[in-house]
Amino acid sequence: MTKVKEWPFGITPDNYPEFMGRSSEHTTRKGKDMAGYFQGTPEPEKVIYEVYEAETTGHICMALTILKPGKVGKEYHMTKGHYHEDQEAGEIYVCLKGKGIIIMQTKDGLNGEIELEPGAVASIPPKWAHRTVNVGKKDFVMLAIYPATSGHDYGSIEKSGFLKRVIEEKGKPRIF
């Protein structure tokens, strides 16, 4: 990742667009970028989520994810999900806006989930794959903080998916 000039700053649910403007990488994931991830087929041009990343402080990266509300069939919008290439790299998520669920798993078959609402912080241990799901009606906005050396391994999830999916049933999220 390209290094941006370090600057002292605070991020709040209101001023996060400032971080978007100063980040060094911006990724937009549309339906066509996520073929095979959902049970159904997403509309190709529909934006599912955006990520703004920067190596901000020393060897720490920050990434802001804006996950749009919506579903593909009954399945809520979600990120691709990944393991970290560095097996020792954990991660902290801080929820700024919206309502989400992180689903997590290990290669040994353990799995778990954490619900996120504004102000909630989640700790993702090393070796746990993680995916974020927007189960609310508005944008889900969260900040991820992780070692700059983490790296992202998308391959195993792209191939085998997660053990669990999050769908809407009778107006509520159900994990199965």
Ligand code: PAN
């Ligand atoms: C996050 C994720 C971000 C997008 O910053 O990278 O939410 O999800 P995917 O990378 O799975 O598409 C993070 O976990 N960084 O390590």
Ligand code: ZN
């Ligand atoms: Zn991660």
